[in-house]
Amino acid sequence: MIAGDALNRQLPYWLVERREHLMHLFAPVPALALVLWLSLAALPGMLWMALIGYASTHLLLFWVMYDRSARAAARWPHIERAAILVDALLSIFVIGVATSLLHFLPVYALIAWRAIAGYRRSQATTVTLFVLGPIFLFQLLLHRAGNAALAPDEQWGAVGILTGSLGCGIVAIMASARQKASIHQLRSELQRERNTREARVEELEHLANELRMRMRERHALEEGLRAITSTLSLNDVLEQILDSTVQTFGGERTHAVVLTLQIDGSLDNRMYARDRQIQAQWVEPLIRRVMRDQTPAVIADSALDPDLGEISRTGLHSIICVPLFVGDGPPRGALTVVSATFAAFSSSDARHLSAFAAQAGIAIGNAELHSRLRRQQHLLQAVLRDINDGLVVLDTENNVVLANPIGKALLEDTSAPQPWLERMRELASRLSDDGRPVASPEWIVGDPECEEGCTVYQAVASRVRTNDDLPDLTAIVLHDITDHKAEERARMDFISMVSHELRNPLHTLNGFVKLVLQGRAGPLTPLQQDFLSMADDQIEQLSGRVSELLEYNRFKAGRLTLRPEVGDLSLLIAGTLNRLSLQAEQQQLSLINETPSLPLCQFDNQRIGQVLTNLIENAIKATPAGGVIRVSADVHDQDVRVRVSDTGVGIPSSELGKIFQRFYQVAKHRRAHGTNMGLGLAICQQIVEGHGGRIWVESEEGVGTTFTFTLPLAVEKECTVG
Incomplete structure (x- = not known):
C-alpha cells in the first residue's frame, strides 16, 4: 500500500484523477483477452472445472467483501486470506494437471491478474506467483528428463514464467524494503512529533502551573480585597491588608510585610514578621524613595543597595515595595514585602502588588472617611442633644426629617390649642425664595393667656440649601425666651414706673417755667428770657421722650388697642x-x-x-x-x-x-x-x-x-x- 501510494504520487495529476474511470473503461479488455487465450489453449476438462470453481469462489468472496455493513468490514482480513488460499489451491491443481506450458500460461496469467488486483489490499498475493512458476517448471523438467530439450516457444514461455515469478519476488522485496523505509520515516516523524508534543505538553504544564499559581494569587487577592472592603474600621482594614498580602504571596516566600502610612509628616508602620527581631525602620529608606519616585521597586539582593544595609545583614534579600495612594495627590505611604530568598519577586509580582495597593488605598480612604463621618455624626448628635434650643427640620412636603429632644418634646405637646407642627408649617410657608430667615411671634407652651411662669419660645425659620440632587430643607430653631420675656416685663414695668414718676415733676416744672416766661413772676431780662426758653425746649423734649417711652412700653405690653x-x-x-x-x-x-x-x-x-x-x-x-x-x-x-x-x-x-x-x-x-x-x-x-x-x-x-x-x-x- 505504501509503495502504491508512492507510485501514485509520481503519476501525473490528470491520470491520478481519472484512474478509476480509465480502469472501469479498459477492465473488459484484459478479461476478454484472457478468455480468448484460455479458449485457444484447449485446456483439459478437469482444469476447466477447476477454473470455473475458482471463478465462482472469487465471485462469492467479492460479493462478501463489498458488503458495506460493519460486520463485513470486520471480515475483510479473513476474506483476503481465503482468496490467497483459493489461489494456492488452484496453483497446486494446475501443477498436478497441466503437462505443457500451453495449458499453464493462461492459468498463470489469471492468477497473476488476480494477484495484481489484490496487491493493494495485501502483498501476500504475490507469494503464490513467486512459488508457482519455479515449481511448475521444475516438475515439467522432471517429466522431460529422458526427452529432448524444450522447444523454442516453450523456452520463451519458461523465461516468461521465471521472469514473472522473479519479478513478483523482486517487487515484493522492493515493496517490503520501501515499506520498511516508509515505516522508518513515519516512525522518525512520529518520534519528532512525539518529542514536539512532549515539549509542548511540558510547556503547557509549565504554563498551567504558572496559571494555577497566578489563579491562587488572584484568588488570594480577591479574598483580600473582599476582606478589606468588608469593614469600615480603619484599624481592621490595616490589619486585613497585612494578612491579605501574606496570603497573596504565600507564607513560604514572605518573611515580612510592612504597611506604611504618612501621618502628620511622619511614617507610621504596621508590620507582619516571622522574625520578631526585624525592625520596620530598616526598609524606610526604600519606602521614602518609592514615595518620592511614585514607582514600584523590586530588589533582587538587598546587599547591593547601599540604603538597605541593616536588613541585608539579617539574611533578608528580596524586597518589593509599591507606593500607596490614598485619595488624590501624592502617595501617602507604601506596601513592602520582604523575603529571605534571592530574586523572589518579579515585575509581575510588582504589578499584582500595585493593583492590590490601589484597592487597599481606596479601602483606607473609605475607612478614614467613615471615621471622620462617625466623629462628625457623634459631634452633631451631641450638639443637637445638649443645646438649649429646639430644632426641627422639615422637607419640601413639610414633613419632619430631623428633630432634637426639645423639638420632639414640643411636637408631642398636646396641651397647645394649635399643634406645634401646624405652627411650624405655617412659619415655613412664609419663607421667600431669597432664603431670608423668618421669625415667628412668641409661642407659649400651654395656655396662651398665661403671663407668668410659662415657657415661651420664638421660632426662626431658615432655608437649608443642599446640593443639586437633593431638595432644600427648612430648619426651624425654637429659642427659649422665657427668661428674656421675664426680664422684658420687669424692664417695661420699671420703665413705666419711672416714666410715670418723671411725668408729674416734668409737668409741674414745665408749668412753672411757662409762667415765668409769661412774666407772671416779674419782668425778665433778655438773657434770662433766652435761658428759660432753652430750658422750656429741653423740658418739652424730655417730656416727649417720656411719652414716647410710655407709648412703646404699651405696645410691647400689648395694652395699646388699634381701632381701624x-x-x-x-x-x-x-x-x-x-x-x-x-x-x-x-x-x-x-x-x-x-x-x-x-x-x-x-x-x-x-x-x-x-x-x-x-x-x-x-x-x-x-x-x-x-x-x-x-x-x-x-x-x-x-x-x-x-x-x-x-x-x-x-x-x-x-x-x-x-x-x-x-x-x-x-x-x-x-x-x-x-x-x-x-x-x-x-x-x-x-x-x-x-x-x-x-x-x-x-x-x-x-x-x-x-x-x-x-x-x-x-x-x-x-x-x-x-
Missing part, C-alpha cells in the same frame, strides 16, 4: 404734609405729595398719621438743604403701599437690618442731629404690623432713602397689637 376704620388715606397724607410743610421750608427742603386718589382703606387714623409724621420728620432730619422729600402711594394686590422717599445722606447697607430695632440709631444721624431714644421706627413697625401690613426700607448712601409700608384695603374688622 374705613377712611380715605389720601386725605390723611395730604393733611400730614400740610402740617409739616412749614418745618420742611425752614430746612430749605421741598415736600412733594405724589399720592393719587386711593380706594378706601381700613386704618387707625391717629396711629397711621403718627407713622407718616415720624417717617417725614426723619426724612427732614436726614436731608440736607435743597433736597426733596416725596410721598407717594399705589394699590398693589389687596393692599396699598405708601412710600416716603428723600434725597438725603442715606443709610449704610450694614445698618439696614438694624434700624427697626428699639433704641438703635444710625451713626450718621446721631452725629448730625444729636441723640434720641431710637424708638420711633420700632413704634412705626408695631403700628403697621398691628394693621396686618409690613414696613421696610431701601437706601443707598449719598443718594437717599425710601421707607415703604403697606395697609390693607377696606375690610370690616378690628385688629389689636400684641
Whole structure:
C-alpha cells in the first residue's frame, strides 16, 4: 500500500484523477483477452472445472467483501486470506494437471491478474506467483528428463514464467524494503512529533502551573480585597491588608510585610514578621524613595543597595515595595514585602502588588472617611442633644426629617390649642425664595393667656440649601425666651414706673417755667428770657421722650388697642404734609405729595398719621438743604403701599437690618442731629404690623432713602397689637 501510494504520487495529476474511470473503461479488455487465450489453449476438462470453481469462489468472496455493513468490514482480513488460499489451491491443481506450458500460461496469467488486483489490499498475493512458476517448471523438467530439450516457444514461455515469478519476488522485496523505509520515516516523524508534543505538553504544564499559581494569587487577592472592603474600621482594614498580602504571596516566600502610612509628616508602620527581631525602620529608606519616585521597586539582593544595609545583614534579600495612594495627590505611604530568598519577586509580582495597593488605598480612604463621618455624626448628635434650643427640620412636603429632644418634646405637646407642627408649617410657608430667615411671634407652651411662669419660645425659620440632587430643607430653631420675656416685663414695668414718676415733676416744672416766661413772676431780662426758653425746649423734649417711652412700653405690653376704620388715606397724607410743610421750608427742603386718589382703606387714623409724621420728620432730619422729600402711594394686590422717599445722606447697607430695632440709631444721624431714644421706627413697625401690613426700607448712601409700608384695603374688622 505504501509503495502504491508512492507510485501514485509520481503519476501525473490528470491520470491520478481519472484512474478509476480509465480502469472501469479498459477492465473488459484484459478479461476478454484472457478468455480468448484460455479458449485457444484447449485446456483439459478437469482444469476447466477447476477454473470455473475458482471463478465462482472469487465471485462469492467479492460479493462478501463489498458488503458495506460493519460486520463485513470486520471480515475483510479473513476474506483476503481465503482468496490467497483459493489461489494456492488452484496453483497446486494446475501443477498436478497441466503437462505443457500451453495449458499453464493462461492459468498463470489469471492468477497473476488476480494477484495484481489484490496487491493493494495485501502483498501476500504475490507469494503464490513467486512459488508457482519455479515449481511448475521444475516438475515439467522432471517429466522431460529422458526427452529432448524444450522447444523454442516453450523456452520463451519458461523465461516468461521465471521472469514473472522473479519479478513478483523482486517487487515484493522492493515493496517490503520501501515499506520498511516508509515505516522508518513515519516512525522518525512520529518520534519528532512525539518529542514536539512532549515539549509542548511540558510547556503547557509549565504554563498551567504558572496559571494555577497566578489563579491562587488572584484568588488570594480577591479574598483580600473582599476582606478589606468588608469593614469600615480603619484599624481592621490595616490589619486585613497585612494578612491579605501574606496570603497573596504565600507564607513560604514572605518573611515580612510592612504597611506604611504618612501621618502628620511622619511614617507610621504596621508590620507582619516571622522574625520578631526585624525592625520596620530598616526598609524606610526604600519606602521614602518609592514615595518620592511614585514607582514600584523590586530588589533582587538587598546587599547591593547601599540604603538597605541593616536588613541585608539579617539574611533578608528580596524586597518589593509599591507606593500607596490614598485619595488624590501624592502617595501617602507604601506596601513592602520582604523575603529571605534571592530574586523572589518579579515585575509581575510588582504589578499584582500595585493593583492590590490601589484597592487597599481606596479601602483606607473609605475607612478614614467613615471615621471622620462617625466623629462628625457623634459631634452633631451631641450638639443637637445638649443645646438649649429646639430644632426641627422639615422637607419640601413639610414633613419632619430631623428633630432634637426639645423639638420632639414640643411636637408631642398636646396641651397647645394649635399643634406645634401646624405652627411650624405655617412659619415655613412664609419663607421667600431669597432664603431670608423668618421669625415667628412668641409661642407659649400651654395656655396662651398665661403671663407668668410659662415657657415661651420664638421660632426662626431658615432655608437649608443642599446640593443639586437633593431638595432644600427648612430648619426651624425654637429659642427659649422665657427668661428674656421675664426680664422684658420687669424692664417695661420699671420703665413705666419711672416714666410715670418723671411725668408729674416734668409737668409741674414745665408749668412753672411757662409762667415765668409769661412774666407772671416779674419782668425778665433778655438773657434770662433766652435761658428759660432753652430750658422750656429741653423740658418739652424730655417730656416727649417720656411719652414716647410710655407709648412703646404699651405696645410691647400689648395694652395699646388699634381701632381701624374705613377712611380715605389720601386725605390723611395730604393733611400730614400740610402740617409739616412749614418745618420742611425752614430746612430749605421741598415736600412733594405724589399720592393719587386711593380706594378706601381700613386704618387707625391717629396711629397711621403718627407713622407718616415720624417717617417725614426723619426724612427732614436726614436731608440736607435743597433736597426733596416725596410721598407717594399705589394699590398693589389687596393692599396699598405708601412710600416716603428723600434725597438725603442715606443709610449704610450694614445698618439696614438694624434700624427697626428699639433704641438703635444710625451713626450718621446721631452725629448730625444729636441723640434720641431710637424708638420711633420700632413704634412705626408695631403700628403697621398691628394693621396686618409690613414696613421696610431701601437706601443707598449719598443718594437717599425710601421707607415703604403697606395697609390693607377696606375690610370690616378690628385688629389689636400684641
